[in-house]
Amino acid sequence: MLKPSFGSFQLKLATRAFSCSPAVSTKEWRVSKGLPINRNAEGILTDGPDYTFLDGRPTPLLHKQKQRMLKQQGYASRIVELCSELEFAKTRHQGIIKEEQEKRASIIRNRLKAKGNAFDNK
Template structure:
């Protein structure tokens, strides 16, 4: 026979699976977890997986001064700004490297094309009497 506490835990888990109730009871304590959020719904609506990682409450200051003075940065706001600045610098560096590689590849292809054309031009030259006739302009086709 199941105890009352165990039955409430089983009932809570079944409610989570059926109706997406975010309250989970474990050993008589109510708990909620990010993994029980409906991730497909959040992704479909363009939201982040963790609602506490990004948003107005996270990114904006907690208060503003009426006279327009800038508010000091929050506890982790400077760290987030530095992290985003580092990401931007890394993206710019990598994009520059890719642009350089694309240009270098195009130049190498052009050089190879010129080299092949030079080889073809040097191979198919008239020789002997045909060369003398071509130089004097008397060649007949």
């Protein structure tokens, strides 16, 4: 509740927190049908060209299409980069574990060994 003061008196303003708009039910309907929430995000009108050449030449990409393509390429390159970093981390971790095991095994191999009569009794 807001209380702005004007001189000697204060106003009390109340705000409503509900909506009578059918947009909420429309969004749920689109999601339940497997459609994107925003109907302008993708589709034949958004993805298709505005015009075609009669001689069959390809039409140039629209500004939004080019932006979307560059954005998707950025996502793909970032995914590949993160996957390679993950593989590097996995192999490095395995190498560290193997190195520790080899170090323990070498310590066990190089321990003092029994000599003389104690060695013969074994």
